[in-house]
Amino acid sequence: MTSIQTLSVPKQIDDGKHVFPQIIVNDGSLTSADQCHAWIKQNLTEIEQHLEQSGAVLFRGFPIDSAETFDEFSDSFDYPNFTYKESLSNAVRINFTERVFTANEAPKDVEIYLHHEMAQTPISPSKLFFFCKTAADEGGATPLCRSDMLFSALQQQMPELAQEFISKGLKYTTHMPAENNANSGQGRSWKSTLSVDSIEQAEQKLADLGYSWDWQKDGSLKATTPVLPAVIQMGENRQVFYNQLIAAYMGWDGVRENPSKAITFGDDSDIPIEGLELINSLSHEFTFDLEWQDGDVALVDNYLTMHGRRAYSGERKRQVLVALAID
Numbered sequence: 001m002t003s004i005q006t007l008s009v010p011k012q013i014d015d016g017k018h019v020f021p022q023i024i025v026n027d028g029s030l031t032s033a034d035q036c037h038a039w040i041k042q043n044l045t046e047i048e049q050h051l052e053q054s055g056a057v058l059f060r061g062f063p064i065d066s067a068e069t070f071d072e073f074s075d076s077f078d079y080p081n082f083t084y085k086e087s088l089s090n091a092v093r094i095n096f097t098e099r100v101f102t103a104n105e106a107p108k109d110v111e112i113y114l115h116h117e118m119a120q121t122p123i124s125p126s127k128l129f130f131f132c133k134t135a136a137d138e139g140g141a142t143p144l145c146r147s148d149m150l151f152s153a154l155q156q157q158m159p160e161l162a163q164e165f166i167s168k169g170l171k172y173t174t175h176m177p178a179e180n181n182a183n184s185g186q187g188r189s190w191k192s193t194l195s196v197d198s199i200e201q202a203e204q205k206l207a208d209l210g211y212s213w214d215w216q217k218d219g220s221l222k223a224t225t226p227v228l229p230a231v232i233q234m235g236e237n238r239q240v241f242y243n244q245l246i247a248a249y250m251g252w253d254g255v256r257e258n259p260s261k262a263i264t265f266g267d268d269s270d271i272p273i274e275g276l277e278l279i280n281s282l283s284h285e286f287t288f289d290l291e292w293q294d295g296d297v298a299l300v301d302n303y304l305t306m307h308g309r310r311a312y313s314g315e316r317k318r319q320v321l322v323a324l325a326i327d
Ligand SMILES: [Fe+2]
Pocket: 115, 116, 117, 307
């Protein structure tokens, strides 16, 4: 197979020019990791064009069946690796290879709400590769949402609020436990999150990153980011709602009841609840649920597209692995 072959499925989102996500299929002629590698090299420009226009590309029917073959596939794009270890992600994960790790170890009945990976931290990956090793019996889709479309809709409906997000930015306050807690979607300990061994090192790292912090009696750490953008500009005419608001509001402990304990504007003022509710409900319009098949790989532009995880059930242990890149 030399050229790119695309597939249409129901519920793809069509902006008039491009579909989201773009789906590229193997016609059966690529049967080995080496052939995939050569094919990616040959078609990289076109694949990247699809990614830029669409925000996410799904590769279906390619011969990928293990962490190792996924590692090779994602490595063929030659994007610099963004390791879990050096990230400030708050999810508990397990590494399989240097670049490949589990997506999120949260229990299967827990929904992970839409977010841009690590947008609540000063350092985030630009591209995400997901690999479905084993799909769930039921549920377990990865919702993908175009945040530029979401932001235009917000500008239409609440223009003043949209403007406040642009001008004020956001601050996030997160709670890092003393020990890893795999039962939470954000249960990574402060030692692991910050890659440090002591309180002194933790404080040095937080100070370097511009955080403020407060140690809790139980040994956990409450940390507040410096002002981070709520909206980023991509190219000339795309404004993207690049942040962690939906996941924080919908999914973090106690935040729906009291949002300002975790999310505020950059000047510490409160974000109105009706605005957060509207953002969450608008996001459904621009979301495609990626129903995984074993062997699927998705390449997601993390700056343009949010992702999450639907709850799932059944006997099969759903396994979706991730590799992150920054370029
Ligand atoms: Fe994520």
